[in-house]
């Protein structure tokens with residue numbers, strides 16, 4: 001039974017308009033929907049892309065890493081997985097290439113009304129849906145009076161995806177706090193070190209007035225969910241997540 005609050009998933013065709021490497025292994029892609037009609041989605045949802053190879057059809061899920069915008073475009077942010085079929089195709093594909101996809105899928109979206117402080121917790125390309133959600137929350141002119149935190153775990157400083165964008169957002173909005181944390185920080189790194197789990201405990205211990213949004217690989221997501229439920233006492237309705245495997 002379709003949920004009336006979410007757009008119905010359909011088949012579409014998109015063309016790659018632009019792409020750039022964010023790191024040695026992570027690519028940002030901008031697609032324009034050119035077939036199937038207007039593509040409606042809510043920031044945080046994902047698409048399921050299709051590739052024909054050797055007579056077989058392959059599909060993979062990718063979070064949309066942008067907010068809805070009027071030009072029929074949406075972004076993806078993806079990692080090249082060694083030996084991976086789809087991610088290698090998408091990391092090498094040239095602008096002008098067309099692809100079929102279905103969507104939007106999923107329920108990983110910011111729940112409204114906003115009742116509590118929002119804490120986004122991401123690792124690696126788990127940042128993708130958060131980038132869209134944050135762009136939607138901080139649409140120009142939006143007068144957001146909630147605290148919004150982004151805890152972002154990566155290994156090295158140069159792999160802090162979209163770092164300039166988040167720094168700029170933090171400079172523009174006093175309620176937004178961007179906290180990258182590095183698991184392999186160089187000696188001169190002035191910021192947070194280690195994984196997102198201890199950072200979460202340190203910043204929010206004792207607080208249950210939070211709505212949490214978690215995205216990344218399964219192990220991190222499960223661990224953070226457990227901390228929020230068992231240690232912080234959050235109700236499961238305050239915890240939203242997307243797992244990438």
Ligand SMILES: Cc1cc2nc3c(=O)[nH]c(=O)nc-3n(C[C@H](O)[C@H](O)[C@H](O)COP(=O)(O)OP(=O)(O)OC[C@H]3O[C@@H](n4cnc5c(N)ncnc54)[C@H](O)[C@@H]3O)c2cc1C
Nearest residue numbers: 060061062063077078079081083084085086087125128244
């Ligand atoms: C809802 C959802 C949203 C997703 N959004 C994104 C996104 O925004 N960006 C993104 O980069 N990925 C995302 N993924 C993961 C994506 O769907 C693919 O699994 C990933 O691109 C690997 O596909 P592949 O065909 O290259 O690898 P496959 O050919 O399917 O797998 C090759 C090998 O790599 C392993 N593997 C698969 N995925 C990973 C991984 N992520 N890290 C390490 N090893 C892996 C597999 O176990 C296998 O051994 C999402 C997954 C889900 C379920």
